[in-house]
Amino acid sequence: MPKAIGRRIWAIAEGYxxxxxxxxxxxxxxxxxxxxxxxxxxxxxxxxxxxxSDRSPVGPYKFTCGAERTLHVRVNDFKDPEPVPMGTDFxxxxxxxxxxxxxHTRIDTRQPALALLGTIAFASD
Amino acid sequence: MPKAIGRRIWAIAEGYxxxxxxxxxxxxxxxxxxxxxxxxxxxxxxxxxxxxSDRSPVGPYKFTCGAERTLHVRVNDFKDPEPVPMGTDFxxxxxxxxxxxxxHTRIDTRQPALALLGTIAFASD
Amino acid sequence: MPKAIGRRIWAIAEGYxxxxxxxxxxxxxxxxxxxxxxxxxxxxxxxxxxxxSDRSPVGPYKFTCGAERTLHVRVNDFKDPEPVPMGTDFxxxxxxxxxxxxxHTRIDTRQPALALLGTIAFASD
Amino acid sequence: MPKAIGRRIWAIAEGYxxxxxxxxxxxxxxxxxxxxxxxxxxxxxxxxxxxxSDRSPVGPYKFTCGAERTLHVRVNDFKDPEPVPMGTDFxxxxxxxxxxxxxHTRIDTRQPALALLGTIAFASD
Numbered sequence: 001m002p003k004a005i006g007r008r009i010w011a012i013a014e015g016y017x018x019x020x021x022x023x024x025x026x027x028x029x030x031x032x033x034x035x036x037x038x039x040x041x042x043x044x045x046x047x048x049x050x051x052x053s054d055r056s057p058v059g060p061y062k063f064t065c066g067a068e069r070t071l072h073v074r075v076n077d078f079k080d081p082e083p084v085p086m087g088t089d090f091x092x093x094x095x096x097x098x099x100x101x102x103x104h105t106r107i108d109t110r111q112p113a114l115a116l117l118g119t120i121a122f123a124s125d
Numbered sequence: 126m127p128k129a130i131g132r133r134i135w136a137i138a139e140g141y142x143x144x145x146x147x148x149x150x151x152x153x154x155x156x157x158x159x160x161x162x163x164x165x166x167x168x169x170x171x172x173x174x175x176x177x178s179d180r181s182p183v184g185p186y187k188f189t190c191g192a193e194r195t196l197h198v199r200v201n202d203f204k205d206p207e208p209v210p211m212g213t214d215f216x217x218x219x220x221x222x223x224x225x226x227x228x229h230t231r232i233d234t235r236q237p238a239l240a241l242l243g244t245i246a247f248a249s250d
Numbered sequence: 251m252p253k254a255i256g257r258r259i260w261a262i263a264e265g266y267x268x269x270x271x272x273x274x275x276x277x278x279x280x281x282x283x284x285x286x287x288x289x290x291x292x293x294x295x296x297x298x299x300x301x302x303s304d305r306s307p308v309g310p311y312k313f314t315c316g317a318e319r320t321l322h323v324r325v326n327d328f329k330d331p332e333p334v335p336m337g338t339d340f341x342x343x344x345x346x347x348x349x350x351x352x353x354h355t356r357i358d359t360r361q362p363a364l365a366l367l368g369t370i371a372f373a374s375d
Numbered sequence: 376m377p378k379a380i381g382r383r384i385w386a387i388a389e390g391y392x393x394x395x396x397x398x399x400x401x402x403x404x405x406x407x408x409x410x411x412x413x414x415x416x417x418x419x420x421x422x423x424x425x426x427x428s429d430r431s432p433v434g435p436y437k438f439t440c441g442a443e444r445t446l447h448v449r450v451n452d453f454k455d456p457e458p459v460p461m462g463t464d465f466x467x468x469x470x471x472x473x474x475x476x477x478x479h480t481r482i483d484t485r486q487p488a489l490a491l492l493g494t495i496a497f498a499s500d
Binding site for chain 3: 403411443477495498
């Protein structure tokens with residue numbers, strides 16, 4: 001089986017947490033997720049920096065994705081150094097000390113049927 | 126933290142502003158967005174050229190995305206040199222003087238529940 | 251402005267025309283689209299080959315995307331050498347004589363609210 | 376026509392089978408699909424490894440995608456060595472002995488109108 005796969009720096013230009021939800025469970029509340037795969041045999045220490053349109057970037061938000069594990073982090077749950085406001089445009093950069101793979105997903109339940117958006121993030125050279 | 130990330134030339138082959146909306150707020154009117162991340166320490170001067178199926182390209186539409194900022198521009202809001210018509214197939218090329226990351230999103234509320242489409246743009250070599 | 255952008259060979263591993271629609275207009279009938287951007291100054295002669303799970307590939311379907319034009323072709327409209335059946339898994343390879351950019355979109359109106367799927371295609375080396 | 380296209384190692388960081396469905400047909404039950412294109416002239420022997428957040432990876436799940444064929448495999452149907460649980464975050468790595476192209480799709484019918492998510496997978500270097 002392949003071991004470490006991916007890159008150390010990733011970027012997601014799109015970011016927006018819909019400020020309303022018709023869903024009531026945690027799964028069906030509108031949210032934005034950063035999905036990380038660490039297929040290698042060393043833990044990944046991951047730092048996320050969030051960029052805004054009208055103020056300085058905030059972060060790093062720190063996470064550990066274990067060796068041979070996946071970690072799907074919800075931006076809605078970011079707390080330290082500060083929460084990411086809903087209804088606000090943002091972007092994010094994801095930096096890791098070992099190669100990882102990053103994908104971006106949004107679930108939007110503002111109207112009474114959910115919508116999904118997902119894409120591979122940009123892998124920096 | 127990483128500094129300038131991305132490329133200077135990007136392309137989005139898909140483009141279409143749905144001509145109807147069931148949403149009534151600005152957020153829920155059908156729209157097409159170009160999301161730009163400038164993680165570097167110099168302002169990005171961005172020029173968007175829009176390509177059509179049956180006439181010459183239009184542009185450049187000019188934007189500035191500040192250093193360490195994100196800019197989500199709605200194609201619906203393009204005005205100068207001319208608006209982009211709704212219900213029309215188009216593509217776009219995004220050129221910047223510094224590296225940026227570009228993602229494409231559409232929100233479509235033609236039917237009574239929104240749909241989302243999103244993808245990373247093509248990063249030119 | 252940038253001229254020719256992209257690659258000559260692209261692949262879309264996903265393909266499926268939903269066999270039902272709640273929409274009744276051409277725009278809201280479930281369909282699959284291959285979006286092509288030719289930003290260069292020479293016409294692109296494009297050949298699409300369609301791959302199936304249980305029989306030999308079909309094609310080429312031939313299209314011309316003019317210089318500095320976009321072409322959004324609906325797989326539903328493919329006729330020569332034969333139509334692509336609905337409700338069937340397929341993949342496609344897009345070959346051009348000049349560099350182009352290719353994106354894949356599906357609109358699915360099987361249930362009474364449309365869904366969208368879109369992604370950049372794979373740019374071959 | 377082009378022959379073998381793609382890469383031998385692919386990764387999909389996102390994975391989640393929605394645990395409910397409003398659809399009742401096989402097509403409209405919430406599911407996650409890995410779409411494979413083998414445009415080359417040799418059969419592709421494909422092994423999928425599934426990564427979780429809290430336990431060791433499971434696999435390989437083995438598939439053959441014939442020469443010049445496509446194979447769309449539903450993660451819901453994975454059985455050997457064990458099923459992939461619904462409502463659980465996962466990631467996957469797809470390894471092939473010949474070049475292939477991989478795309479990821481989810482159809483989510485938890486609410487009474489389907490949603491789609493799709494993206495090209497990450498092609499490892």
